[in-house]
Amino acid sequence: MEEQYLLFDLSKEFLKENKGKWTKKQWDDFLTKLKNKNININEKELKIILKKESKNKSISKKSEKEIKKLYIKKLAELNYKHKKMKKKESEINSKEKSIKRNLHNVLAINKIHIDKEKRLDEFNTKLKIKTILLEKKFKLLIKERLAQEKKVPKLKSDIESLNKIIESKNKELKKIEDKHKKALSEINSLTKLKSRLKTQENKTDKKIEELHNIQRHNLVKEKELDKKIARILEKEKNSTLKENNITKKELDYNNKIENLNQKEKNIKKESIINIKTLEDIYEEKEDLKHKIDELKKLNKKIMELNEKSRIENKKSIELNKNIEIKQNKLSELEKKLSDSQIIIKQKEQENSQKERKFIDLKKIEKNVLNKNKILASKRKETRKILATQRREKNKLKKLNSEIIINQKNIEKKEHYVTTKLEFLDIKERKIQKSIREITIVSNELKNKEAEVRAKDSGLRKKLLTLEKEETKQEQRLKEISQKVKEENKNLKLMQKKISKIESKMRDENIDLKNKETHLNKKEKELHWTKNELILAKNHLDKIKKEYHVNVKKIYDRHKKLEKYEKAIKKIENFVSK
Numbered sequence: 001m002e003e004q005y006l007l008f009d010l011s012k013e014f015l016k017e018n019k020g021k022w023t024k025k026q027w028d029d030f031l032t033k034l035k036n037k038n039i040n041i042n043e044k045e046l047k048i049i050l051k052k053e054s055k056n057k058s059i060s061k062k063s064e065k066e067i068k069k070l071y072i073k074k075l076a077e078l079n080y081k082h083k084k085m086k087k088k089e090s091e092i093n094s095k096e097k098s099i100k101r102n103l104h105n106v107l108a109i110n111k112i113h114i115d116k117e118k119r120l121d122e123f124n125t126k127l128k129i130k131t132i133l134l135e136k137k138f139k140l141l142i143k144e145r146l147a148q149e150k151k152v153p154k155l156k157s158d159i160e161s162l163n164k165i166i167e168s169k170n171k172e173l174k175k176i177e178d179k180h181k182k183a184l185s186e187i188n189s190l191t192k193l194k195s196r197l198k199t200q201e202n203k204t205d206k207k208i209e210e211l212h213n214i215q216r217h218n219l220v221k222e223k224e225l226d227k228k229i230a231r232i233l234e235k236e237k238n239s240t241l242k243e244n245n246i247t248k249k250e251l252d253y254n255n256k257i258e259n260l261n262q263k264e265k266n267i268k269k270e271s272i273i274n275i276k277t278l279e280d281i282y283e284e285k286e287d288l289k290h291k292i293d294e295l296k297k298l299n300k301k302i303m304e305l306n307e308k309s310r311i312e313n314k315k316s317i318e319l320n321k322n323i324e325i326k327q328n329k330l331s332e333l334e335k336k337l338s339d340s341q342i343i344i345k346q347k348e349q350e351n352s353q354k355e356r357k358f359i360d361l362k363k364i365e366k367n368v369l370n371k372n373k374i375l376a377s378k379r380k381e382t383r384k385i386l387a388t389q390r391r392e393k394n395k396l397k398k399l400n401s402e403i404i405i406n407q408k409n410i411e412k413k414e415h416y417v418t419t420k421l422e423f424l425d426i427k428e429r430k431i432q433k434s435i436r437e438i439t440i441v442s443n444e445l446k447n448k449e450a451e452v453r454a455k456d457s458g459l460r461k462k463l464l465t466l467e468k469e470e471t472k473q474e475q476r477l478k479e480i481s482q483k484v485k486e487e488n489k490n491l492k493l494m495q496k497k498i499s500k501i502e503s504k505m506r507d508e509n510i511d512l513k514n515k516e517t518h519l520n521k522k523e524k525e526l527h528w529t530k531n532e533l534i535l536a537k538n539h540l541d542k543i544k545k546e547y548h549v550n551v552k553k554i555y556d557r558h559k560k561l562e563k564y565e566k567a568i569k570k571i572e573n574f575v576s577k
Contacts, residue, residue, distance in 0.1 A: 112466075123477055129412065136405075214565070375522060382515060389508060392501065399498055 119473060119477060123473060123480070126480060132412075140405075371522070375519065378515075378519070382512065382519075385508070385512070389505065392505065396498060396501060396505075399494060
């Protein structure tokens with residue numbers, strides 16, 4: 001009743017004072033009054049009531065008496081209604097209690113449904129994300145397949161080009177190996193030549209010693225001839241006194257000449273045996289044949305020469321002088337020979353030193369070849385390591401690409417979750433609005449209790465089915481969450497492995513750089529050693545040329561000595577005659 005009075009008074013004040021318009025303060029004061037009197041009415045309802053009261057023209061036109069009459073009638077009606085309302089209130093309170101219980105149950109069911117809807121939405125979002133990821137992966141795989149199919153001819157061409165490059169490099173390596181083999185063969189040939197030169201030098205030394213022995217033997221024979229010539233001169237002096245005995249002496253003289261010729265033949269044979277060279281032997285044989293013919297002719301002329309012996313005695317004195325001059329020349333030649341022998345010994349010492357250097361160079365070459373082999377093996381090892389590193393890098397690139405794709409998918413999931421949360425916030429706002437509307441609709445629910453009770457059985461059945469589905473979905477969600485956790489664990493392990501591999505790769509790259517610097521240094525050292533070997537080879541070529549020149553000089557000197565010996569023999573033959 002108080003509510004009705006207040007509303008009636010407010011309607012009059014609203015019409016008189018404000019003419020249907022109130023300020024915010026007036027509304028606030030009115031609402032405070034209602035709250036103090038435990039009256040809960042919304043602003044909308046108040047405005048509707050006030051508008052209805054303002055529309056009643058009877059209030060504005062009728063007088064206060066009529067209003068009082070109407071007011072009394074309304075009070076009677078209100079009292080009657082109030083009694084009915086009290087009866088209904090008791091019924092409504094009982095119904096409200098039951099409705100509240102039902103509402104509580106419905107709200108709990110709604111919460112369960114909301115949670116299930118959330119879970120279903122999350123599950124659907126995850127499924128959608130997974131389907132999208134699978135579609136993207138499938139598309140990427142198709143693109144990769146197409147790209148690989150497109151790359152196949154390019155790869156074939158690249159492989160062919162690489163095979164050609166490898167073949168060219170193998171040919172170059174074969175050429176280098178052939179050059180090394182040629183160099184080794186040249187070195188072996190040089191060693192053989194050195195051994196031959198040593199043997200030739202030994203032979204020349206033996207021949208020089210034999211020649212010296214022959215010269216000594218010739219000097220001894222020259223002295224004997226000088227003694228014989230002195231005896232002959234003494235005999236010629238006595239020949240003037242003993243002309244009668246000339247014939248006998250001439251015969252003795254001829255016998256002695258024949259003995260001397262035999263001795264000369266024996267000496268020549270001994271000299272031929274000592275020299276032991278085919279060319280000299282053939283030449284000396286021819287000379288001997290000519291000399292034998294000359295000796296035969298000379299034997300015929302001995303008789304004529306005996307008559308002219310006196311004249312030849314004078315000539316013999318002159319010849320003795322010439323022989324002395326030639327002996328002096330021979331002594332000078334012997335001195336020159338001794339000097340040449342000293343020079344030859346010095347050159348032999350130099351050659352021995354050069355041979356030692358050559359042996360050292362061979363050792364250096366062997367060391368260089370061994371180093372080249374070691375470097376080649378190291379290069380092969382570095383190539384293998386680089387190939388493995390490239391494979392690992394490619395694997396890391398693939399893993400990084402997969403991680404990037406997973407990160408992008410996670411970002412998409414996060415974005416989807418944020419959007420879903422925003423959507424849920426909007427839903428919460430809507431739910432709050434719906435709760436407000438439920439409070440308004442609570443009066444309507446009182447009339448619909450019977451229908452609700454009838455529908456409770458159907459709802460309970462549906463709840464049971466929903467609970468079963470929820471249990472199934474919860475199991476699925478648990479399985480999916482476990483899978484997601486395992487995937488996250490695998491991703492973390494992969495990231496750790498990648499970090500370890502990256503650290504290993506960095507260390508290996510540092511080691512490779514150090515090895516490359518070391519190899520570059522060794523290559524420079526090998527380049528220097530190659531240059532030194534080239535210089536040494538050039539130096540050896542110069543030494544060989546000098547050696548050949550010296551050999552030619554020695555050979556020329558030997559020929560000159562042989563000519564001198566032949567001249568001396570001719571002189572001896574002439575003197576003996």
